[in-house]
Amino acid sequence: MQIHALGYLGFESPRYEQWLTFGPEVFGLQIGERGADGTVHLRMDDRHRRLSIHPGEEERLAYVGWELSGKAAFTEAVAELEAKGYKPDLGSSQDCANRQVQGLARFADPFGFPHEIYYGPTFTAGSFLPGKPMAGTFVAGTDGVGHVVFVVPEITPELEEFTTGVLGLEHFGGWTATTPDGSISGPQFYRCNPRTHCLGYVGVPGMKGVQHIALESTHLDDVGRAWDLVQERDDIPVTVTLGRHMSDTLISFYMRSPTGFDIEFGANGELLPDDFVQTNPSTSEAWGHKFVADGWAPTVRRIAP
Ligand SMILES: [Fe+2]
Numbered sequence: 420m421q422i423h424a425l426g427y428l429g430f431e432s433p434r435y436e437q438w439l440t441f442g443p444e445v446f447g448l449q450i451g452e453r454g455a456d457g458t459v460h461l462r463m464d465d466r467h468r469r470l471s472i473h474p475g476e477e478e479r480l481a482y483v484g485w486e487l488s489g490k491a492a493f494t495e496a497v498a499e500l501e502a503k504g505y506k507p508d509l510g511s512s513q514d515c516a517n518r519q520v521q522g523l524a525r526f527a528d529p530f531g532f533p534h535e536i537y538y539g540p541t542f543t544a545g546s547f548l549p550g551k552p553m554a555g556t557f558v559a560g561t562d563g564v565g566h567v568v569f570v571v572p573e574i575t576p577e578l579e580e581f582t583t584g585v586l587g588l589e590h591f592g593g594w595t596a597t598t599p600d601g602s603i604s605g606p607q608f609y610r611c612n613p614r615t616h617c618l619g620y621v622g623v624p625g626m627k628g629v630q631h632i633a634l635e636s637t638h639l640d641d642v643g644r645a646w647d648l649v650q651e652r653d654d655i656p657v658t659v660t661l662g663r664h665m666s667d668t669l670i671s672f673y674m675r676s677p678t679g680f681d682i683e684f685g686a687n688g689e690l691l692p693d694d695f696v697q698t699n700p701s702t703s704e705a706w707g708h709k710f711v712a713d714g715w716a717p718t719v720r721r722i723a724p
Pocket residue numbers: 566568631632633683
């Protein structure tokens with residue numbers, strides 16, 4: 420299949436209402452239409468929503484939405500998932516209405532994380548109004564939300580086949596990094612458009628969950644102002660300080676969201692040329708990005724051996 424963007428993300432959280440202030444105040448996300456059950460939909464552009472936080476008893480990822488170019492690409496992708504044994508579950512018209520898309524199918528990756536492919540998302544031209552004054556705007560549109568990074572107990576050949584062979588993503592690279600518990604890991608990153616990565620998996624024995632998602636502004640001042648704000652407020656823990664990964668021009672920092680996973684907020688991300696050449700960074704960070712968190716995001720949990 421040919422995914423062209425990470426289009427939307429959904430989580431469940433008992434603290435979903437905290438996003439009504441967290442989203443606009445920290446990033447400038449706009450609060451969209453509320454769901455009938457109170458779901459908070461957050462907007463980054465003219466799309467109906469990009470990030471949805473549904474009411475739920477525990478903090479958990481509900482879905483990762485991968486955008487396809489249209490109905491033909493979607494039909495082809497569903498057939499491909501079936502042929503490869505991923506048992507896609509076609510969304511009903513009510514499911515599509517709930518997501519504000521024209522077609523969707525659900526499936527799970529080899530570690531059970533819930534993914535969806537979809538096409539035809541609802542948008543309203545000229546409707547995006549940031550939740551606070553912004554120096555730039557969000558990098559989104561047809562290049563999508565940003566990226567999502569999972570922790571899995573091991574990067575298996577089946578997982579590598581899933582990312583490149585099933586999702587059809589291109590391997591961006593991987594490097595050696597120290598994890599929040601001090602162990603050494605080799606995260607692997609994948610891309611689907613000119614942005615450096617839309618998906619990452621970090622192999623950490625005995626652990627599994629969503630580690631972070633990333634959002635990007637077109638202006639570094641938005642990141643600087645968010646950086647100031649999280650230090651003034653003691654209810655938003657910084658987890659990784661301001662810095663830059665060596666493999667990417669994005670200048671970013673990470674904080675813990677009300678729902679337990681971390682959010683990386685950055686600017687200055689590069690768009691890769693068609694003839695991009697993979698290189699191998701000698702260290703994970705060019706500068707900064709010190710881990711200052713107590714440990715893993717609460718959404719990353721120890722699994723039964
Ligand atoms: Fe990231």
